[in-house]
Amino acid sequence: MKVAKLETFTNRFVGFVRVTADDGSMGWGQVSPYNADITCQVFHRQIAPWALGRDALDIEALVSTIPEREHKFPGSYLMRALTGLDTGLWDLRGKLEGKSVCELLGGRPRPFPVYASSMKRGEITPRDEAERFARLRDRHGYDAFKFRVGKECGHDADEWPGRTEEIVPLIRKTLGDKARLLVDANSAYTAPKAISVGRMLQDNGICHFEEPCPYWEYHWTKQVAEALDLDVTGGEQDCDLALWRFMIDMRAVDVVQPDICYLGGINRTMKVVAMARAAGLPVTPHSANQSMVTVFTLHLMGAIANAGPYVEFSIEGADYYPWDSKLYAPALVARDGRVQIPEGPGWGVEVDKAWLEAATYQKSEQA
Numbered sequence: 050m051k052v053a054k055l056e057t058f059t060n061r062f063v064g065f066v067r068v069t070a071d072d073g074s075m076g077w078g079q080v081s082p083y084n085a086d087i088t089c090q091v092f093h094r095q096i097a098p099w100a101l102g103r104d105a106l107d108i109e110a111l112v113s114t115i116p117e118r119e120h121k122f123p124g125s126y127l128m129r130a131l132t133g134l135d136t137g138l139w140d141l142r143g144k145l146e147g148k149s150v151c152e153l154l155g156g157r158p159r160p161f162p163v164y165a166s167s168m169k170r171g172e173i174t175p176r177d178e179a180e181r182f183a184r185l186r187d188r189h190g191y192d193a194f195k196f197r198v199g200k201e202c203g204h205d206a207d208e209w210p211g212r213t214e215e216i217v218p219l220i221r222k223t224l225g226d227k228a229r230l231l232v233d234a235n236s237a238y239t240a241p242k243a244i245s246v247g248r249m250l251q252d253n254g255i256c257h258f259e260e261p262c263p264y265w266e267y268h269w270t271k272q273v274a275e276a277l278d279l280d281v282t283g284g285e286q287d288c289d290l291a292l293w294r295f296m297i298d299m300r301a302v303d304v305v306q307p308d309i310c311y312l313g314g315i316n317r318t319m320k321v322v323a324m325a326r327a328a329g330l331p332v333t334p335h336s337a338n339q340s341m342v343t344v345f346t347l348h349l350m351g352a353i354a355n356a357g358p359y360v361e362f363s364i365e366g367a368d369y370y371p372w373d374s375k376l377y378a379p380a381l382v383a384r385d386g387r388v389q390i391p392e393g394p395g396w397g398v399e400v401d402k403a404w405l406e407a408a409t410y411q412k413s414e415q416a
Contacts, residue, residue: 057089058408062372064089070105076141079341081129081310097413128288128313135314136378143395156352160387163362164193175216190385193229231257239352240269248275271301285335308335326355333357349392353412385407
């Protein structure tokens with residue numbers, strides 16, 4: 050069975066990929082969100098030519114070979130585009146075998162614990178964030194929550210003076226001692242400042258300190274991890290498997306957080322999972338919006354032995370992400386702090402037809 054046609058449907062933020070085999074079998078995937086229109090140009094220029102005419106069921110060979118064929122162009126856009134092929138092929142295979150991707154990976158679809166993940170920083174006051182979390186806890190049963198500290202790539206600055214010192218104890222007080230609290234610094238601090246902030250986080254029972262230092266400063270992050278007792282986490286930005294091996298070997302973090310869409314898809318993420326498992330490290334991927342990255346992540350986490358305790362689940366609505374709703378059905382819904390891993394064949398969701406009709410269309414196929 051050969052790859053016969055590759056189609057993309059995109060706007061600036063989201064790009065879906067439809068893979069069609071020469072027997073008419075089809076699968077749906079997605080390139081990484083954000084600048085998806087650029088990524089789909091890369092897909093048709095640098096991914097499709099190497100995939101057309103190749104074995105549609107040998108996903109490992111395709112996703113391993115294409116970066117070699119395009120070795121002059123390593124980096125984020127190539128991997129973001131490769132994700133569209135990888136995830137489309139996994140969906141195709143699942144539909145052929147009548148199994149979910151979770152089952153193909155050796156897992157079992159089931160309700161999986163999630164944490165309520167806030168993307169907001171300057172857009173919300175600490176009190177409003179705390180009150181929002183309390184409402185969501187009561188409505189959806191969340192018992193774990195992540196919020197932002199510091200300033201993104203902030204060189205030790207806060208979003209505004211005193212914000213971090215205000216929001217951390219306030220959310221702890223509002224949600225009580227039983228809630229698991231996670232924070233994300235988004236590359237905010239130097240190592241000394243991160244350690245200082247981290248001690249305050251520990252005093253307030255924070256269990257997860259994400260990307261405390263600029264993500265490319267692995268040795269700074271390692272210093273923070275060695276100095277603190279809470280989990281220092283990171284890795285979402287990394288798309289190079291050699292850098293993943295370096296980061297894990299040096300134990301820069303306590304929890305690894307690959308993003309399936311940034312990294313190049315399920316196959317490449319499974320390589321990071323294997324590295325982490327060999328090092329005794331848990332995996333809690335980055336899935337910071339409700340495009341299909343969260344669907345992919347749920348399937349993966351339902352199958353791997355070193356899965357962390359929860360999946361990231363964005364709580365932002367259309368006011369913050371006007372592009373990540375009504376993309377597919379059934380929509381993911383948190384109940385009792387869990388989200389059901391879709392049970393149908395492949396990804397177990399259907400891309401919205403109205404969205405596809407409004408998207409920009411491109412096609413690559415065998416001559």
